[in-house]
Amino acid sequence: MLMSIKDLTRRYAGQNRDVLRGASFDLARGESVALTGDSGSGKSTVLHLLAALDRPDRGQILFEGTDISNLSDAAASELRRGRIALVFQQYNLVPALNVAENISLHARLGRRFDPAWTETLVRHLGLSGLLTRYPEQISGGQQQRVAIARSLAVRPDLLLADEPTGNLDETASAEVLRLMLDLVSRSGSALFLVTHSPQIAARCDRHLHLSGGQVRSAAP
Amino acid sequence: MIHVLGTMFRHWRRAPLQLVLLIAGLALATALWSAVQAINAEARASYGRAVERLGTGGMAALTSPEGAIALQTYVRLRRVGWQLSPVLEGTWAQGGRSVTLLGVDVLSYPGAPAMVTAAEADGSLGPLGVLTTPGVMFAHPETQAALAGLDQEAFRILPLPDLPPNLVLSDISVVEGLLNRPGQLSRILILPDQPEGLPALSVLAPRLQRSSTDDGPLGDPGRLTRSFHLNLTAFGFLSFGVGLFIVQGSITLGIEQRRGTIRTLRCLGVAMSGLMAALLLELIVLALVAGGLGLVVGYSLAGLLLPDVSATLRGLYGAPVDGTLSLRLSWVVSGLGMALAGTLLAGLQALLSLRRMGRHLSQASYATARLNRTHIWIWCLSGAGLISLGAVVLQVGSGLLAGFVFLGGLMLGSAVLLLPVLTLLLQGMRRMARSPAFQWLTADSQLQLPGLSLSLMALLLAVATNVGVGTMVSSFRMTFVDWIDQRLVADVFVEVETDAQAQAVMRWAKANDARSLPQSYSDTRLNSAPLRIYGVVDDPLSRRDWPLVRGAPDAWDQLHSAGAVFVNEQLAHRDGLQPGDRMTLGPDWSAPIAAVYSDYGNPDGQIIMSLPALRAHVPAPIVRRIGLVPTEATHPGDLGQGLARDLGISATAIRDKDMIKSLSIAVFDRTFVVTGALNILTLAVAGFAMLTSFLSQWSRRLPQLAPVWAMGVSRARLAGLELLRSLGFAVLTFACALPLGLGLAWALLNVINLEAFGWRLPMYLFPAEWVRLFLLTCLAAGLAAVVPVLRLLRLSPARLLEVFSNDRL
Known part of the structure; x- marks a missing residue:
């Protein structure tokens, strides 16, 4: 098992209810899992906890058997540099860098930069003609493809995506999802995807639903 | 309008630090300018008082190319009807000290009332005591004290503070005896009111030369000290300009942060003209508050500096300046006027950009702030144009003013060139960068550059001024010491x-x-x-x-x-x-x-x-x-x-x-005490400008830092990179400021000194001083980065995660 999430509880300061209340689930290598839920149900919180960007109040997050729920900033950073990658709805590209530099940045930070693999990603994602452009010079769909290329260039064990198609139109959305699933299966990574869309969730191997702070398998 | 203004002002309640920075920046700028103006005004008032009471600078005078004028010549001219006043001047050595002895005819000398008043004030002499008591003399209290060892029976020296130091004024009959020059005059003053129809003096005394002003020791000291005050004003203006960079940064940020409010007010039907008027009114209120505060600080600063300035003016030029400061309405009005004008100038760009944006207030301007090649060319050409303009004025024109125009062009043009130069340097470093973190740092710094450019320009000007003035003073000192030898x-x-x-x-x-x-x-x-x-x-x-x-x-x-x-x-x-x-x-x-x-x-x-x-x-x-x-x-x-x-x-x-x-060197060093103080203050203001810029950028930094953090760069490392970025900017700016400072030193030594005093000075280089200044610059940049770095270190992951929140737009 790549990741085992056990009994996670999280309450934010100033709030009088737990966002997560004993959420538990597993994630296997090569698997794609979608998490759906209402607005404010805590989907992004789960994703942030899996990425060690946040810490739970209680519970465990076992990554290859090691608990990463309470890592120091340095240790969590090291984990994200090489093994876990994120794709955000807002793309969050670095505006100072051009497309080529954005794509290679994460892999180079984690010392996992492979020019041949990056070239493959660039070709598959149709970014070859955009490499010298800056984020503000390309469209939203193109920016999201750059963000995906950036995360996959690391060859992460786990790819986390938070509403990766939320800002895209239907066609672009379908294309981005197809590419993500395709490239995840090629690289052998696991994909954990947060989405509002049942259609997108349906295309993943498993569909989880978050409600009342707990994660359950969604009805087929 | 009142509601609009109230809504806009509420922003400052949520951003008190920003308000403090804005007011402090403006107050500091006004303070430095006002301090210099207060000193100048006090000096001018002292000169005015001296001229009015004792001065002869406004009168024409007759002199002889041979040196002395025979007393008979004076008598002959008086008999014709010319209203004249004779003066005999010479050096009198007493008690190991040489003083200038000035003999005047008390009956015709225009400053006689001041002598009579001083005699009366002494108490022991009546109004006619000046005439009837043998050996009565007048001197500045300092000179009077220095001559205390004189034979008290033969001489009676009374204090007259309006006199310049080292001068003793007495009746001409006393002076001709002491100088052993009976029947001789140094010059003859031509009194302002003359009877009509007199034969021309050039006919009556063809060998005498007529000058339009009296250049004697009681002439107008304002003329002699003009260059000194001009230098001081230039320094004050530079400090003011550097201070305005702080104000500009704060105002721009204040407007930037209120985009949302402005957009909402626009949606609620407030016209752009109404919003502009409200912002303008806000700027005026802030300018008056900060200007008032600046005047208080400036007044205190002037009070601290004035004793040194008056000592310098007395020592160098013999110009009488009181060591105490008085509050003048003209100074208050001009200080507030400068604060107001400076604030409006600093806010102009922000107001214009707001107006240009019109309805598109939601557009993110920051991401598109990258300088493209056209921008770089425009900045390069503007900078080169300003420098060339200064050089042309220096070639075509002459005098001190042309010198200052040249310096102004050089400094301003170089400041404009800083942005493209730093852009090109960062581009080069980015290409050479091997580590991804360093590559990100250089690329990110390039993006931050337009937002930081004004504070970096301020730093450039401050460091260059320090190098330039420091090199000038040290070169002058070295030359002076050799010269004394x-x-x-x-x-x-x-x-x-x-x-x-x-x-x-x-x-x-x-x-x-x-x-x-x-x-x-x-x-x-x-x-x-x-x-x-x-x-x-x-x-x-x-x-x-x-x-x-x-x-x-x-x-x-x-x-x-x-x-x-x-x-x-x-x-x-x-x-x-x-x-x-x-x-x-x-x-x-x-x-x-x-x-x-x-x-x-x-x-x-x-x-x-x-x-x-x-x-x-x-x-x-x-x-x-x-x-x-x-x-x-x-x-x-x-x-x-x-x-x-x-x-x-x-x-x-x-x-x-x-x-x-050693005495001469002590006088020299004291002369430049004020320059040294202003140098350090200017650097402090530049450091403050950097701090303001960093804090101004803080709110825009999180969306740029959060993705990098998410990619595995820890907050501690990000904080380290932020510090490195600040120090890097300081180092690059210093590298640009050093040659500019040396150019400034060259101009001060070969242009300004020549025009102001008539001498050129050799230029020496002082690398140890550069190292000291480099460390000071790094310290200023480091201190300016401390607050953002500490914020970053203490930043909770939750704040960074807000950046990724899907609901944030």
Whole structure:
């Protein structure tokens, strides 16, 4: 098992209810899992906890058997540099860098930069003609493809995506999802995807639903 | 409108630190400017008081090319009906101290009422005491104290604070006796009101020269000190400009952060003109509050600096300036006016950009702030254009103003060039970067550059000014110390009170195997300006040491054998004289110029010639100081003791070379105390400007830092990179400021000094000073980055996660 999430509880300061209340689930290598839920149900919180960007109040997050729920900033950073990658709805590209530099940045930070693999990603994602452009010079769909290329260039064990198609139109959305699933299966990574869309969730191997702070398998 | 204004003002309740920075920046800028203006206003008021009460600067004067005017000439002109006032001036050595003795005719002298008032204030003399009491004299209290050892029976010195130091004023009958110049006048003042129909003075006294102003010691000190005040004003203006960078950053941020509010108000039907008016009103209120605060700080600062400034002005120019400050309405109004104008100027760009954006307020301007090639070219051309403009003005124009325009063009143009230069440097570093973190850092810094550019320009100007002024002062000091060594040819100097005493000292020196170098001189006028002519004896030490700037190799032979003269640098510059030229000193008196020599600290023209040549035209030149050179076997101290023992000369009248040198250097150092203080203040303001910029950028930094953090760069590392970025900018700016500072130093030494004082100075380099300044710059940049870095270190992951929140837009 790549990741085992056990009994996670999280309450934010100033709030009088737990966002997560004993959420538990597993994630296997090569698997794609979608998490759906209402607005404010805590989907992004789960994703942030899996990425060690946040810490739970209680519970465990076992990554290859090691608990990463309470890592120091340095240790969590090291984990994200090489093994876990994120794709955000807002793309969050670095505006100072051009497309080529954005794509290679994460892999180079984690010392996992492979020019041949990056070239493959660039070709598959149709970014070859955009490499010298800056984020503000390309469209939203193109920016999201750059963000995906950036995360996959690391060859992460786990790819986390938070509403990766939320800002895209239907066609672009379908294309981005197809590419993500395709490239995840090629690289052998696991994909954990947060989405509002049942259609997108349906295309993943498993569909989880978050409600009342707990994660359950969604009805087929 | 009141609701709009209220809504806009509420922003500051949520951003108190930003408000404090805005007000502090503006107050600091106003304070430095106001302090300089307060000092200038106080000095001008002091000059005005002195001129009004005692001054003769506004009057025309008659002088003689021969030096002295016969008393009969004055009497003859008076009998014709001309309203005149005679003046006799000379050097009087007393108690080891030389003072200028000024004799006036109390009945006709325009400043006589001040003398009468001072006499009355003393209590022991009645209104006529000035006339009827023998030996009554007036002097500045400092001079009065220094002459306390005088024979109290023969002389009675009363305090008159409006007089410049080192000057003693008395009735002409007293002075002619003390100077042993009976029946002689130095000049004749032409009083303002004259009867009509008088024959012209040029007909009545054709050999006398008429000047439009009196350049004597009671002339207008404002003219002499103009360059000093201009320098001070330029410094104040620079500090003000640097301070405005802080204000600009804060105002821009204040408007940027209220985009949402502005957009909402627009949606609620508030016209753009109404919003602009509200923002304008807000700026005016802030300017008046900060300006008022700046005036209070400036007043205190001026109070602290004024004693040093007045000491400098008294020491350098003999200009009387009180050491105390008074509050003047004109100063308050001008300070508030500058604060208001500065704020509006600083806010103009933000207001215009707001107006340009109109309805598209939601557009993110920051991401598109990257400089493209066209921008870089525009900045390059603008900077080069400003520098060229200054250079053209310097070539075409002349005088101090042209010099300052050149400096202004150089500084401003270089500041404009900073942005493209840093962009190109960062581009180069980015290309060479191997580590991804460093590549991100350089690329990110490039993106931050437009937002930081104003504070970096402020830092550039502050560092360049420090390098330039520091190099100028240190070069001047080094030159001055060498020059003092060269000018003080003898080992011991004796002040003598009479010609007889001078002869006695020279006879004693001969009997004791010491060489005498009497400083014989005669005062005259050349082209209506004062000129002192020294007659020198031929001595190998003078030939070896005298500080010649340029001249023929056999200049000394020409001086002693061919009747040539050496002119001081300021006279050569003023009258365009060169070695090889011939100068006319009187109707039957001209001489070739063999060399030009440096003569720092002297505002007047001076020439030296051989003593026999001087005596040929001035039979009895004045000797009030004699230099003595002992044999190698004799210690200079023994000479002094021998003189005191054998001739009864007071110990205070005998000074050795080292004593004079250390005193002169102390005066020099004090002169630049104010410059040093303003230098440090300007650097502090620039550091503050950087802090403001970093804090201003903080709110925009999170969306840029959060993704990098999410990619595995820890907050501690990000904080380290932020510090590195700040230091990197400081280092790059310093690298640009150093050559600019050296250019500034060159301009100060070769253009400003030349135009202001008439002398050029050699430029020396002081790498140790650069290292000190470099460390100070890094310290300022480091301190400016401390707050953002600490914020970053303490930043909770939750704040960073907000960046990724899907609901944030």
